[in-house]
Amino acid sequence: MGNQLEVSVDLTNQKVQFTGVGRANPAIIIDCLPPLGDGQGYTPLELLLISLASCSGTTVLTLLRKMRKNISGLQVNAKGIRREQPPTSFQKITLEFVISSEDVQSSEVEKTIKLTEETYCPVWTMLKNNVEVIPEFRIVTQ
Secondary structure, eight states: OOSOOOEEEEEOSSSSOEEEEETTSOOEEEOOOTTTSOOOSBOHHHHHHHHHHHHHHHHHHHHHHHTTOOEEEEEEEEEEEEOSSSSOOEEEEEEEEEEEESSOOHHHHHHHHHHIIIIIOHHHHHHTTTSEEEEEEEEEOO
16 A cells, blocks of 8 residues: 555545545545535545544454454444534533343453554544543444
8 A cells, every 4th residue: 555645536526525535436425514505415524533433443454364363244334522612512422332142251351452453443542542442342242
C-alpha cells in the first residue's frame, strides 16, 4: 500500500455536501446536519467513528484468527460523546466489540484489544492522546 494515501472530496451542492473518493472505490457522500447541510450523507465525525470501528475490528479479528479462534461474527459499535464548546470534537468514544464465537475466552479478547490499542490500529493510535477511548466487549455464543 505504501506510505502515502490519497483521497479527494468535491463539493456537490450549494451547502456543504461533498462526494469523497479514494482509489477506485465507490464514492461516499459527506454532509453536515441541518441547517449547515442537508443531512444527506455521513458527517465527518461519523466517518471518524467508522474508521476507528473498522480499523480496530479488523485488528481484533485478525489477532483472534491468528490464535486459531473460530469467529463467526464481529460487530463493532462506536459511540462518541462530543464536547459542548467549540471545537465540538469527541471527548470520549466507547467501542463495543460483539464477538460471535464458541471457543474464544474473555482473556484472549482482552489481550487482542490491548494489542490493537497499543500497537496495531493506526486510527486508535492517532486518537488516544486526544480522546478517551473506552473499549468494551461481549462474547455471543450460538
